[in-house]
Amino acid sequence: MSSLRYLDFQETIIALATPPGKGAIAVLRISGKEAISITNRFFKGKNLEKQPSHTVHFGVLVDGEEIIDEVLVTIFIAPKSYTGENVVEISCHGSSYIIRRIIELYLKNGVRHAKAGEFTQRAFLNGKLDLAQAEAVADLIACETALAHRAAIQQMRGGFSAQIKELRQQLIQFAALIELELDFSEEDVEFADRSQLIELVHRIQSVIKELLQSFQWGNVLKNGVTVVIVGKPNAGKSTLLNTLLNEEKAIVSEIAGTTRDCIEDEVVIEGHLFRFIDTAGLREYTSDRIEEIGIEKTKAKMQQADIILYLFDLQNTPVKELLEEVHRLEALKKPFLLVGNKIDAVTKETLTALEDLSLNYQVVFISAIQKIGIERLKASFIEIVHRQEFQASNVIVTNSRHYEALQNCQKSLNEILLGLQSKISGDLLAIDIRQALYFLSEITGDITTEDLLEHIFSKFCIGK
């Protein structure tokens, strides 16, 4: 970071921290060396500069003789604040007129408007949180589901950073030893045990692999769980979708193969966002060209699925055919759920025939049209989500910047292994290790560029 950036940060900044619009109260946040002393000029009630940190004061804000509002002013004295600087929070009446007047008052007194994310950026630059934690703050504000919330909280509280920092620490030790060798290069010594290095690289690679794998799941957390409903024509896919959505989005008809377009909709179940995709009937062979396109689309959708729901008609599906389908689903290596429909119309013999299957695979019996077993079905979605979560590493990567850095790190680690195989010299090895370290450091912000910071914080909202 250039010294220019630090100079910028000598300035005191202000922003509305609460959403715009009419409300009972609004909160304005001011940060910077002069935050308290400037506020003290407008505040009548007591001398704010003589108050301890983390205290709240009632009084009026004045512009000359004119009272702008009765306010509560909270004082945070550096470094015990969000940004690490002096911070003042003004809680005023939630009128846009009053908010404008207060901001104008500060602007007239040498305070400037905060840029998007500038409070959090200052917190990062002042060492209050690392870059991955800062990014989690934005994720937390944007979170709309329990899973996204959990991942953001975990990351904000440093879970992810701790893991990265540990890997980094181990690599740094090796880098140090190898660079020490370089100082003694004429003596041809090896301080860094090459076999230990190989072992370490393997260990780091396996952790990173897990983190990379968690990224798919991380995306699910951010964007919701995609459930693709597949099954033969007339299995009742559209009816099931309607029942799940409680509304008539898909066209339901008695004629096999009615649904040709993929229909999507979102439902929140126990705080988890599910995106359901109904598909055209899955028939292997069809003379109908449009139907064929529908099947192509279905296959594409199945690739995007986080969970595949295979729906079958309990009455008209031979167990043998079902088992074949199960093997095809297993080959996709995705969580899937077998759902037997039309339980309301089924004979006891059919159910008995399915018993063997139920022993090996989870089958949920429902009647989409009679709304039987729907709660059980929803519970099964949640079970799968929890199982996935459990399988994912404790730490989940949700940020594509982190994903990219981890991928790059993985590549550099491969380079190290290749170099060790071909017994390259210590100085070249050191370069590869430095490269791997660089990518890890990028995540936590131990190494950053101005552009990167600019990019990250510009996506924040104003006032944070």
Next chain:
Amino acid sequence: MSSLRYLDFQETIIALATPPGKGAIAVLRISGKEAISITNRFFKGKNLEKQPSHTVHFGVLVDGEEIIDEVLVTIFIAPKSYTGENVVEISCHGSSYIIRRIIELYLKNGVRHAKAGEFTQRAFLNGKLDLAQAEAVADLIACETALAHRAAIQQMRGGFSAQIKELRQQLIQFAALIELELDFSEEDVEFADRSQLIELVHRIQSVIKELLQSFQWGNVLKNGVTVVIVGKPNAGKSTLLNTLLNEEKAIVSEIAGTTRDCIEDEVVIEGHLFRFIDTAGLREYTSDRIEEIGIEKTKAKMQQADIILYLFDLQNTPVKELLEEVHRLEALKKPFLLVGNKIDAVTKETLTALEDLSLNYQVVFISAIQKIGIERLKASFIEIVHRQEFQASNVIVTNSRHYEALQNCQKSLNEILLGLQSKISGDLLAIDIRQALYFLSEITGDITTEDLLEHIFSKFCIGK
């Protein structure tokens, strides 16, 4: 107020105090005896029950094992709070998911959702502010102009209430004396000097009259200043309106009498909202039926005007004609402004002829088409507003409920005077005085009904 209402207020309430929507932070407000102790159950960091009032504490809010958010919790200990009860304000990340989770947490623990205005209602019932002040809080949140803001601040800080209370105090003294007479009625004494009472009633009536008059102005504060632009056809009214609005709303043409509909638009000048109304050409006699309707409308609009702007063509208006117009305007008893247009095309002789007029009346010279003198014109609007403000009593009535109560009080005072004239007995007089007192008490809420409170606070936003 029934005891039932007080029982309601044993409950602890919660509401989002900041506007809904994504923001850097959101503030939740909890009020009631258990506000702090219940919050303490979810807050990890320190024991909130042992913290002094007006302090802020950083920590995490948990639901069982799960961390919901890192928050700042502010403690206000009764009676030193907005409501007069124990109050907790939680500043959390501005995610609707987190807000929902926190509210759910409190609802599960015996706290209930606050009704609209319930925090302010509690403040009123706990004697933190009177009813007129409480109503001003809602006005303050809704204020959009400097004038509305000033009136609301003044009322919230008790200016209006103080005046009402003083009148009330004086009447109460008399009422007490007259009621004392009743106790000694057999002895036929007069403790209350009737001529002093007449004098007092007159004094109160004159104050109330002023307050009632300020109501028109109070409405202006709330709704903006209506400026009706009148003048002969082709004086340039539409051009002036366009220049003021900086856009082509009115149809401008060279043919006299083009503008037939009243065209309105709003402009904020120095924080004051002005509503400009252009009118059809003011011609006393016209054969054109449509034009005639336009003139009728103009006269109606002039009745609604707060300021009348009389525009005349400097070149084509004889001074004599202008003076006649000025007398007609004076008869309307409204602030008016004479504006001479087409200064760009005028001869020196014409201006000299107008000099006498300028000595007695304020005349602004402009060119609507060349945009000359427009800033001076705007300044004149502001001057008139300030003059009106100055003329209005210090206290301005903006609330129709107060207006109604003052009108009713005025009627009761008339009854007292009539009663005194016809020398009615002390007990009847006492009833009239009680009646006048009742209406004054209604304003400050010294006397209220549940329905009234319900009605007033239901118009508040949730969280206030």
